Each structure stands twice: as structure tokens, then as C-alpha cells.
Amino acid sequence: MTDRRMIVGIRGSGIAATTCAYLLKAAGLRVATKVVHRPPVPTIMLSDAALALLRDIFQRPDLFADSPRIKRRVVAWGGGAPVVVPHGAALASEDQVQAVLAKDKPAPEDGPVDFTIHAAPPMPEGETHVFGDRRAVAAKVGLRDPSCSEEGRVEAVASGWLFLVPAGAGEGWLLGVGGSLDDLLADSRLIAPVVDAVAAASTPFLAAPRLHLPLCGEDWLACGTAALGFDPICGDGTAQSVREAILAAAVVTGIAEGQDATALLTHYQSMLIAVMRRHLLLCAQFYTTGGTGDWWRAQQDALLEGHRWCTGLLAKMPEPGFLLEGTRLVPRQQAA
Numbered sequence: 001m002t003d004r005r006m007i008v009g010i011r012g013s014g015i016a017a018t019t020c021a022y023l024l025k026a027a028g029l030r031v032a033t034k035v036v037h038r039p040p041v042p043t044i045m046l047s048d049a050a051l052a053l054l055r056d057i058f059q060r061p062d063l064f065a066d067s068p069r070i071k072r073r074v075v076a077w078g079g080g081a082p083v084v085v086p087h088g089a090a091l092a093s094e095d096q097v098q099a100v101l102a103k104d105k106p107a108p109e110d111g112p113v114d115f116t117i118h119a120a121p122p123m124p125e126g127e128t129h130v131f132g133d134r135r136a137v138a139a140k141v142g143l144r145d146p147s148c149s150e151e152g153r154v155e156a157v158a159s160g161w162l163f164l165v166p167a168g169a170g171e172g173w174l175l176g177v178g179g180s181l182d183d184l185l186a187d188s189r190l191i192a193p194v195v196d197a198v199a200a201a202s203t204p205f206l207a208a209p210r211l212h213l214p215l216c217g218e219d220w221l222a223c224g225t226a227a228l229g230f231d232p233i234c235g236d237g238t239a240q241s242v243r244e245a246i247l248a249a250a251v252v253t254g255i256a257e258g259q260d261a262t263a264l265l266t267h268y269q270s271m272l273i274a275v276m277r278r279h280l281l282l283c284a285q286f287y288t289t290g291g292t293g294d295w296w297r298a299q300q301d302a303l304l305e306g307h308r309w310c311t312g313l314l315a316k317m318p319e320p321g322f323l324l325e326g327t328r329l330v331p332r333q334q335a336a
Contacts (some may be wrong), residue, residue: 005028005030006029006115007029007030007032007112007114008024008030008031008032008117008252009031009032009034009113009116010024010031010032010033010034010116010119011034011036011116011118011120012035012036012117012118012119012120012224012226013036013037013038013098013119014094014098014120014224014225014241015098015224015238015241015245016119016224016225016226016241016244016245017119017120017223017224017245018098018102019054019057019101019241019249020117020119020245022058023057023245023246023249023250023253023327024249024253026327027249027253027327029253029256032111032113036120038120043091043092043165043167043173044091044093044094044097045070045089045090045165045235046064046067046089046091046092046238047235047239048088048089049236050236050238050239051064051089053239053242053246054101057246057327058101060100063100064092064100067092068091068149068168069088069090069150070087070150070151070152070165070166071086071087071088071150071151072084072085072086072150072151073087073151073152073153074151074152074153074190075153076155076156076189076190077154077155077156077290078156078291079156079291082190091166091167091168114219115219115220115255116219116220117220117221117223118220118222118223118226119222119223120224120226121226123212123222123226124217124220125214125217126212126213126214127212127213128211129210129212129213129309130206130208130210131209131210131280131302131306132208132209132231132298132299132302132303133298133299133302134178134206134208134231134299135177135204135205135206136175136176136177136204136205136206136232137175137180137203137204138173138174138175138176138202139173139181139197139198139200139201139202140171140172140174140198140199141164141171141172141173141195141196141198142170142172142197142198143166143170143171143172143195144194144195144196146170148164148166148172148194149168149170151166152164152166153190155188155189155190155191156290157184157187157188157291158187158291159179159184159291159293160177160178160179160184160295161177161178161184161290162174162175162176162190163175163176163232163233164191164195171198172195174191174195177207177232181201207231207232208231208299208302209228209229209230209231209279209283209303210228210229211228211229211276211310212226212227212228213269214269215227215268215272216268216269218261221248221251221252221265223244223245224241224244227244227272228272228276230279231279231283233283233287234282234283234286236279240275244272246324247268247271247272247324249327250327250329251264251265251329253327253328253329254322254328259329263321263322264322264329266321267320267321269317270314270317270318270320273310273313273314273317274310274314276310277307277310277311277314280303280304280306280310284300284307320332
């Protein structure tokens with residue numbers, strides 16, 4: 001494919017899809033979007049790293065400058081006393097993020113496309129591999145302590161963990177992983193004393209890391225949470241979706257400019273497997289130190305097994321052949 005004006009279809013409506021569309025349009029490609037509706041995430045924590053990426057890509061240095069911010073985290077982990085650590089992040093709903101970022105999003109188009117970026121399931125082929133058996137529930141809560149409006153609280157308990165983030169006007173969102181909110185709060189010393197129930201808990205949803213394979217084919221690739229999903233314990237999911245979008249757009253732009261499509265797509269798959277491998281090891285460290293019960297040990301075992309599996313996959317793949325310079329991929333020998 002050497003046509004600089006190749007048509008790229010993008011399926012999805014989240015941050016990864018919107019970022020891909022913006023970058024591909026900026027590179028001169030034609031973009032056809034297909035919105036895939038799903039329930040929006042009520043609150044997104046835009047870490048300073050994610051915020052810096054978005055501001056740079058969309059050339060908006062003031063992006064979310066007026067949004068409520070988290071200034072610290074209070075962490076009670078592994079039965080230890082709570083520890084306060086600095087943490088910078090802006091808070092916004094997914095609807096707010098999309099309203100800001102999607103102003104220049106291409107209008108939906110019908111008709112054939114040359115290449116498709118799948119930022120929402122289903123994929124054309126393959127299956128999703130899940131590393132662990134963890135479900136989460138979320139609920140709107142009232143905040144008893146005004147200091148909670150500027151902090152996130154994370155707490156490990158016997159059968160799982162809790163994560164509290166503010167949502168403005170004396171309210172917050174409470175995430176529970178490993179059991180029902182009632183059971184988790186019954187063991188809580190850090191979070192239970194500062195919250196009151198406001199609404200019923202959500203339907204349980206998957207909270208374990210996951211990776212779809214294959215991540216690409218001759219005329220498609222997967223991006224965002226459709227490609228891989230992070231455990232919310234890491235707090236890096238939004239930044240990862242943006243980084244994936246940058247890489248995906250660079251791969252497709254390279255294909256449109258006549259670079260080796262097979263090499264580019266192989267590079268994309270190996271880089272995302274490597275990302276998941278690092279994430280699994282990071283998560284394993286959290287689950288190793290969070291608790292000593294059967295639930296904690298089972299999650300740790302699943303994460304380490306996933307890490308070994310990803311290591312085996314990467315051992316069979318070629319060394320990465322490209323380097324990302326800005327928003328473009330260049331062959332390693334050329335970059336050197």
C-alpha cells in the first residue's frame with residue numbers, strides 16, 4: 001500500500017480511537033470512523049504523565065487545567081499503617097474527555113476502507129487471554145471527610161482491595177476488587193470510615209490484565225483496551241491507551257508511505273506483548289505484598305504464569321526493528 005491517501009477505518013469511540021483519528025488525519029490519511037457505543041467510564045484519573053501526552057499530541061497546553069485534581073494518595077497495603085505519597089492527576093468523566101478531544105473527529109463514513117484499527121471488540125480473529133480471575137464493582141459514595149476531595153485512597157484487605165477517588169461535590173467513586181463492596185468494607189480501616197453509600201454497586205466487570213492475540217492481521221490491528229487491558233491497580237490505563245494510539249498511528253502511517261507492512265505489524269505486536277509482560281510483573285509485586293490469603297496467592301500465581309508465557313512469546317519474535325521518533329517509526333539502522 002503506497003497510496004498516501006489510503007482510507008483508514010477506526011472502530012471505537014474511546015481515547016485510543018480519538019487519538020488515532022487525530023494523528024492519522026494530521027499525517028494526511030483519510031479516516032472513516034465507526035462509533036461503537038459502550039457505557040462510559042464515570043471517572044477517569046488523568047495522571048500527569050497521561051495529561052502531558054494528551055496536551056502534546058493535541059497541542060493543547062491548557063487541557064484540563066481547570067479540572068479537579070488529586071494531590072496525594074493514601075495507601076494501606078499488606079496490613080501496614082497508611083502511607084501518604086504525592087500523586088498528581090486530573091479528574092474528569094469519560095464524556096468530558098471525549099467532548100474536549102473529539103472536536104475535530106472525522107464524521108462517520110460508509111464504504112470500503114484499506115485498513116482498520118479496531119479500538120473496540122470484536123476482533124476479526126483470535127482470542128483474549130486473561131491473567132487471573134478478578135472481578136470489580138464500582139459505586140457512587142458520599143465522602144464524610146473533606147480531605148478526601150484531593151486524595152485517592154487505596155487499601156488491601158483480606159480478600160481483595162478498595163480504591164476511592166473523589167468525584168466532586170462531596171462524592172466519590174469506590175472500586176472494589178475481589179468481592180462485594182459490603183464484604184470488602186467490613187475489613188476496611190482506611191476507607192470504610194470516610195464513605196457512605198449513595199447508589200447501588202455496578203454489575204461486576206473484569207479487572208484482571210488481558211491481551212488479545214493476534215494483535216494484528218494483514219489489513220487490521222487492535223488498539224486501546226481492545227488490544228490489552230491493565231489491572232486498575234497500576235493506575236496507568238489511560239496513558240497506555242494513548243501510547244498505543246501513537247504507535248498504532250505510526251504503524252499505519254508507515255504502511256501508507258510504503259514501508260514494510262509485515263515488519264511494522266510484527267513490531268507492533270512484539271511491543272504490546274512486551275508492555276503486557278512488564279505490566280504483569282509490576283502487578284505481581286503488588287499482589288505479592290497485598291495479602292497472604294488464598295485469593296492473593298492465586299492472583300500472584302496467575303500473574304507470574306502470564307509473565308512467563310509472554311516471555312516465551314517474545315523469545316520467538318525478532319528484535320524490534322523500529323524506533324519511535326515523535327509520532328513516526330523509523331528503521332533502527334536509519335535512526336542510528
